Structure formats: C-alpha cells, structure tokens
C-alpha cells in the first residue's frame with residue numbers, strides 16, 4: 605500500500621483500525637454526514653486522529669493526522685494538499701486534524717490507560733443527551749449489558765454518564781470535562797455525553813473502545829424504549 609504513513613508500520617496499523625471503525629459506525633448510522641471522530645494513542649504523548657470534515661464511512665489511511673497531546677502536528681502528515689471541512693472531503697486534500705482534537709488529547713492525558721477514543725453522533729445518544737441535559741448526568745442501572753463496560757461485574761452497577769453542554773469552543777468543553785473528573789474521578793468513567801451532540805467513549809484498546817460504544821448504544825436505546833413504553837402505559 606502506498607500512503608504517507610507507509611514508513612510507519614505501527615501508525616499504519618492504527619490508521620487501518622480507524623478506517624475500519626469509521627466504515628462500521630457509518631453503516632450503523634452513528635457517524636453520518638461527516639459527524640464523529642476517532643483516534644488511537646501512539647505512545648505516552650502522541651495520538652493519530654481522523655482528519656476534519658471527512659466522510660467517516662469513506663476514510664482512507666491518508667485521512668489521519670499525527671498529533672502530540674499538546675496539540676502540535678507531528679511529522680508523517682506530509683502527503684497532503686490543501687483545505688478541509690465537509691466541502692472538501694477528499695482523501696487527497698490536506699489533512700487538518702479533527703475539530704475536536706482537544707477533547708481526545710485531554711482524555712489521553714487524564715486517563716493513561718486509554719488507548720483509543722471514539723466519538724459518535726448516534727441518534728439515541730443525541731436524543732437522550734438533550735432530554736437529560738438539565739440533570740447533567742444520565743444514570744443507567746439494572747441491565748446485564750452494563751457488564752460490557754470494563755471492570756463492571758454486575759447488572760446492579762449504576763453507570764453515571766455525565767452530560768456537558770454543547771459548545772463550539774473545545775477548550776471550554778475540555779475544561780468542563782476536566783472539572784468533572786477533578787470532582788468525581790475518572791476511574792469509573794467509560795464515556796460522556798455532549799448535549800444535542802453525541803457520545804465520547806474510550807477503552808484500553810480499539811476493541812474495548814468499540815465494545816464500549818456498542819454497549820452504550822444498546823443501553824441508550826433500552827433507556828429510550830423504556831421511557832417510551834412507560835409514557836404510553838395505561
């Protein structure tokens with residue numbers, strides 16, 4: 605395969621996993637219309653993240669940007685042209701990092717075991733995050749599927765998913781996430797919601813991060829169906 609990543613086998617392997625998750629999540633309707641972004645850690649202070657504005661179901665290994673966790677682009681992004689955003693979403697245009705790069709970087713910094721971070725715009729996450737935004741947290745308990753979240757051993761667990769207000773200012777949003785983790789810790793956290801926007805979830809590996817997104821999606825869907833059924837109960 606010829607790409608600007610081809611001299612970096614570990615990086616290219618990560619990029620291939622990002623391409624695969626993009627295709628899968630697009631097909632499931634969780635990353636439509638360029639929504640969503642995905643990254644993997646590369647060592648202690650670096651990550652590879654999807655380029656901004658790309659169709660997530662049509663990513664190639666060239667639609668990736670290598671960054672350090674302080675927001676600097678690192679070499680290996682040299683094979684590109686210019687422009688980004690939905691209007692110029694071809695893999696030959698210059699790769700600009702995801703607009704939400706700061707959120708990924710902050711998670712890798714705060715959670716040393718995080719190896720992959722996945723952000724999706726799924727309908728259930730988007731709807732639930734709006735419904736429960738006033739409470740600032742979504743609590744889910746009683747489902748066997750909770751055990752798909754790492755270190756959860758029983759359906760009696762209560763998963764607390766914080767909900768942050770949406771903003772286009774990623775520094776502000778990252779600050780809100782930091783403040784929440786300062787107050788409540790990050791050990792029991794598997795993901796968070798951004799109101800009217802979507803879900804961020806992570807895992808030690810790409811496999812675990814994907815499992816977490818799938819589990820959250822199932823749990824969100826069950827939560828919405830239960831509320832709907834309760835509303836229509838005689």
Ligand SMILES: CSC[C@@H](O)[C@@H](O)C(=O)COP(=O)(O)O
Pocket residue numbers: 637638639640641654655656657658701702703704723725
């Ligand atoms: C449909 S636009 C969505 C973006 O604003 C953003 O929320 C998103 O998830 C994708 O941004 P991107 O810059 O492509 O990583």
Ligand SMILES: [Zn+2]
Pocket residue numbers: 639640641704723724725801802
């Ligand atoms: Zn988004």
